[in-house]
Amino acid sequence: MIDVVVSDRRTRRTRAGAVTGALALVAFALFILTMMVGSYYVPAWDVITSAFHLRDDPSVDFIVRDLRLPTATAALAVGFALGVSGLLFQKLLGNPLASPDFVGISSGASLFAVSAIILFGAGSTMISASALAGALISAILIYLLAWRDGISGYRFILIGIGLSEFMLSIIGYIVAHAELYEARQAMTWLVGTVGQAGSTELRTLLVALVVLVPAALVLQRPLRVLELGDDTAKALGARVEVSRLALIAVSIVLIGFATAVAGPIMFVALIAGPIAHRIVGHSGGGIIAAGLVGSIIVLGADLVAHHLLPVALPTGVITGIIGAPYLIWLLATVNREGRGG
Amino acid sequence: MIHDLRAKNLILGYAGTDIVRDLDVVIPDGRITVIVGANACGKSTLLRGLARLLKPRGGEVLLDGTSVQDLRSIDVAKVLGLLPQSPVAPDGITVADLVGRGRYPHQGWFRQWSTEDERAVAEALEATGTADLADRNIAELSGGQRQRVWVAMALAQDTDLLLLDEPTTFLDINHQVELLDLLTDLNRESGKTIVIVLHDLNLACRYADHIIAMKQGAILAEGSPIDVIDAAVVTEVFGLECEVVPDPVSGTPMIVPRGRHHAARQRVTAAS
Numbered sequence: 001m002i003d004v005v006v007s008d009r010r011t012r013r014t015r016a017g018a019v020t021g022a023l024a025l026v027a028f029a030l031f032i033l034t035m036m037v038g039s040y041y042v043p044a045w046d047v048i049t050s051a052f053h054l055r056d057d058p059s060v061d062f063i064v065r066d067l068r069l070p071t072a073t074a075a076l077a078v079g080f081a082l083g084v085s086g087l088l089f090q091k092l093l094g095n096p097l098a099s100p101d102f103v104g105i106s107s108g109a110s111l112f113a114v115s116a117i118i119l120f121g122a123g124s125t126m127i128s129a130s131a132l133a134g135a136l137i138s139a140i141l142i143y144l145l146a147w148r149d150g151i152s153g154y155r156f157i158l159i160g161i162g163l164s165e166f167m168l169s170i171i172g173y174i175v176a177h178a179e180l181y182e183a184r185q186a187m188t189w190l191v192g193t194v195g196q197a198g199s200t201e202l203r204t205l206l207v208a209l210v211v212l213v214p215a216a217l218v219l220q221r222p223l224r225v226l227e228l229g230d231d232t233a234k235a236l237g238a239r240v241e242v243s244r245l246a247l248i249a250v251s252i253v254l255i256g257f258a259t260a261v262a263g264p265i266m267f268v269a270l271i272a273g274p275i276a277h278r279i280v281g282h283s284g285g286g287i288i289a290a291g292l293v294g295s296i297i298v299l300g301a302d303l304v305a306h307h308l309l310p311v312a313l314p315t316g317v318i319t320g321i322i323g324a325p326y327l328i329w330l331l332a333t334v335n336r337e338g339r340g341g
Numbered sequence: 342m343i344h345d346l347r348a349k350n351l352i353l354g355y356a357g358t359d360i361v362r363d364l365d366v367v368i369p370d371g372r373i374t375v376i377v378g379a380n381a382c383g384k385s386t387l388l389r390g391l392a393r394l395l396k397p398r399g400g401e402v403l404l405d406g407t408s409v410q411d412l413r414s415i416d417v418a419k420v421l422g423l424l425p426q427s428p429v430a431p432d433g434i435t436v437a438d439l440v441g442r443g444r445y446p447h448q449g450w451f452r453q454w455s456t457e458d459e460r461a462v463a464e465a466l467e468a469t470g471t472a473d474l475a476d477r478n479i480a481e482l483s484g485g486q487r488q489r490v491w492v493a494m495a496l497a498q499d500t501d502l503l504l505l506d507e508p509t510t511f512l513d514i515n516h517q518v519e520l521l522d523l524l525t526d527l528n529r530e531s532g533k534t535i536v537i538v539l540h541d542l543n544l545a546c547r548y549a550d551h552i553i554a555m556k557q558g559a560i561l562a563e564g565s566p567i568d569v570i571d572a573a574v575v576t577e578v579f580g581l582e583c584e585v586v587p588d589p590v591s592g593t594p595m596i597v598p599r600g601r602h603h604a605a606r607q608r609v610t611a612a613s
Contacts, residue, residue, distance in 0.1 A: 009459075096432075218450070228428055228429055228431070231389070231425035234393070234414065235394065235422060236418050237414045237416075
């Protein structure tokens with residue numbers, strides 16, 4: 001009898017491990033591929049030796065380390081942060097629609113960034129800092145507005161969407177009244193692209209990932225019982241409010257930093273978690289897998305945006321083209337089952 | 342193991358209104374207690390209060406002499422389990438995975454998953470007859486199977502006291518009886534103290550060692566069903582005109598509602 005339990009557990013774990021490993025390989029391959037292609041082709045081995053400082057070759061190093069590595073790293077890190085952030089929100093609120101780029105966190109970041117660009121003529125570091133502040137402030141606002149003897153998923157999502165629309169309309173107003181040059185700059189930022197990252201912001205995002213991803217893995221334990229509903233989680237002895245607050249904080253700081261680096265790249269946080277869940281299987285968790293799927297999407301979208309199309313487009317356009325049909329499919333199927341928004 | 346769960350002058354409520362008012366209750370150790378009452382009489386609220394899910398507005402809930410508010414939630418969860426009315430199954434979760442999550446209070450940041458956990462999960466699956474469903478997805482199961490899986494999760498928690506909030510809702514009569522038989526087995530075999538909120542009065546009378554009838558947040562009557570449940574009490578608690586006859590199977594009180602339409606005609610049929 002006990003064998004059933006052991007074997008079910010082992011099957012789930014082995015599959016999760018194998019799939020996560022495979023995803024890591026794909027993400028790494030795309031990471032290298034991004035640095036190979038461009039106006040000047042660099043062979044894979046030269047990219048690896050240069051990027052990891054295994055050999056110095058000034059002509060290759062300039063292209064790889066100075067020109068391409070920052071963008072590739074930004075794509076990898078931004079995707080990972082968006083994937084983890086989205087998964088935590090979706091699990092926490094028990095709803096595939098509950099992605100932070102949907103419930104007003106990204107719009108908060110956008111509103112602050114656009115205000116910084118248009119109203120204050122800010123530079124890139126200032127824009128990033130504003131975006132981060134916007135993400136945090138809008139999250140706190142939604143949390144407070146949704147609080148009533150605790151937080152319920154639906155109320156959080158509905159208030160988030162409402163607040164998101166409100167902030168988007170203010171963004172529209174600000175952009176409509178801006179000078180042409182600044183309006184263009186704001187619109188470019190709003191679409192989101194990994195190429196616009198400054199090195200300071202990128203470094204900050206990397207530090208955030210190093211600190212927060214392990215934190216997310218630790219918080220996975222209470223998350224596994226929070227998923228069963230508040231009453232069940234409390235009955236099992238979990239500290240519901242504290243754990244939920246910590247998980248929301250991790251998720252919001254991650255998406256805040258990602259947005260600060262690359263602008264609001266839409267849909268990645270929404271689709272990475274469900275895709276990871278589908279391929280990892282019913283193992284629960286899957287934080288690393290969701291992060292890797294996020295990286296793969298952003299790296300892939302960036303490759304398509306810059307190299308496969310006749311005209312270079314911002315990364316956010318491509319993720320939007322992939323993400324929008326998924327959202328429609330999600331709304332159609334989720335509501336049929338009587339769940340979701 | 343002997344435990345003592347009781348409430349003293351307990352006041353419970355949500356947002357502005359008191360639901361349970363100044364209530365005293367002692368849960369008999371090692372027995373099956375069933376709480377009955379009309380909708381919104383505070384029976385689920387009382388259960389949530391007893392399980393430390395709701396902070397009392399006044400009075401206290403005592404577990405082995407200590408107020409549960411003074412205990413750490415994880416320590417309460419090792420002794421007292423609760424299956425809420427509508428637990429949520431995450432998307433795509435397997436039976437074994439879900440039941441395994443009942444082990445939460447016995448694990449720690451460093452002590453993650455042990456053979457003891459495996460044994461408890463296997464026993465819970467066995468006891469509820471869900472072992473052959475272990476690797477199935479919860480979403481594929483029937484309502485009766487799913488309810489048994491949730492009971493298995495509560496059993497895996499391995500507590501001496503188990504509280505269940507309307508566990509038979511959404512089950513057909515056959516599965517209701519099956520589930521209550523299962524809970525009785527657990528009580529008889531391992532001496533677990535069980536507290537159930539039930540809607541069906543006849544089943545409540547049959548399965549309860551101790552019955553608690555509530556009205557408007559207070560206890561109206563409690564004791565052995567045979568001593569406590571009669572037509573007057575049922576009328577008082579539910580506002581229902583009825584007759585109480587002995588259950589032909591168990592001899593416990595069986596409630597036959599009068600209603601407005603059928604009583605006369607049946608009497609005529611019986612006379613002719």
